[in-house]
Amino acid sequence: MEMVARIIAPLLCGLVFGMGLLISGMVQPTKVLGFLDVLGAWDPSLAVVMAAALAAAAPGFLLARRRAGPVLAGQYFWPEKSGIDAPLVLGAGLFGVGWGLAGLCPGPALESLATLSPGVIAFVAAMAAGMVLHDNWRVSRPVVRHDEPIARVADG
Amino acid sequence: MANFTPVSAAIGGALIGLSAVLLMVLTGRIAGISGIFAGLLNVRSEDKAWRFAFLAGMMLVPVIAGWLGHGMASPSLPASWTVIAVAGLLVGFGTRLGSGCTSGHGICGIGRLSMRSIAATVVFMVTAVATVAITRHVVGG
Structure with a gap:
């Protein structure tokens, strides 16, 4: 059971997720940029992908919450933070600029590594560097509690 | 809208949503790729x-x-290695600071009706659209 929970189930979920990205065309930056380019030849496909994903995920998560815990593990790891704070808004803003520059977000970037494209490898290396940079910076600073006012967080 | 592919988008999107639900129901984890x-x-x-x-x-x-x-x-991808590197750094740093990306906020978070994720998705969509508008229609021409 341990093996199923830690390796086989996540592997199968990754396969289904990867199939979704590939079939929907979202692994291709041209497709993503076609959606983001509202002033050009707009391609609404990404909106359909999100709507279909939400149509499956929203009722699925509701059903999941009716169970005491997951099938193969001890507890659910639902995100605990609530409230809209400055790091959330600033981080999302920076992410959007990078996404708009290359047309790649983390899922398609990692899946595209399979093509061994030098550009994708460079993008993923830079993405990993950005993540490590952030996580080390956050650890070296005092922990900011979620319930502190936004002004204190921004002043930090 | 000559490039619009609604059928493959709907099938692919449903698979992404199904994967997120399966990962939660089976292992209790959120399918947010940047966090993973x-x-x-x-x-x-x-x-x-x-x-x-x-x-x-x-x-x-x-x-x-x-x-x-x-x-x-x-x-x-963009022809410039500098643009690729800057884009990757921004995606990596931004998704950590903002606690998620298109999958974690856009699908899992909105799927749970999280106000944080709805706000994050609106913000990254706006800055991404603005970035493409500037690179393609202002400086790119």
């Missing part, structure tokens, strides 16, 4: 096996598709 990948990079994180397995599953898909004769085309 960052946990694999973090030396302090101890639960690396499921993260590695999930990402390996994703990366196997183009390989298997290739065996079946539907190989994935290499993504077309």
Whole structure:
């Protein structure tokens, strides 16, 4: 059971997720940029992908919450933070600029590594560097509690 | 809208949503790719096996598709290495600071009706659209 929970189930979920990205065309930056380019030849496909994903995920998560815990593990790891704070808004803003520059977000970037494209490898290396940079910076600073006012967080 | 592909988008999107639900129901984890990948990079994180397995599953898909004769085309990326590097850094740093990306906020978070995720999705959509508008229609011409 341990093996199923830690390796086989996540592997199968990754396969289904990867199939979704590939079939929907979202692994291709041209497709993503076609959606983001509202002033050009707009391609609404990404909106359909999100709507279909939400149509499956929203009722699925509701059903999941009716169970005491997951099938193969001890507890659910639902995100605990609530409230809209400055790091959330600033981080999302920076992410959007990078996404708009290359047309790649983390899922398609990692899946595209399979093509061994030098550009994708460079993008993923830079993405990993950005993540490590952030996580080390956050650890070296005092922990900011979620319930502190936004002004204190921004002043930090 | 000549490039609009609603049928493949709907099928692919449903599979992404199904995967997110399965990962939660089976293992209790959120299918947020930036968080999964960052946990694999973090030396302090101890639960690396499921993260590695999930990402390996994703990366196997183009390989298997290739065996079946539907190989994935290499993504077309900006010609400038500097732009690629800056974009990657912004995506990496921004998704950590903002606690998520398109999958974690856009699908899992909105799917739970999280106000944080709805706000994050609106913000990254706006800055992404603005970035494309500037690079394609202002400086790119």
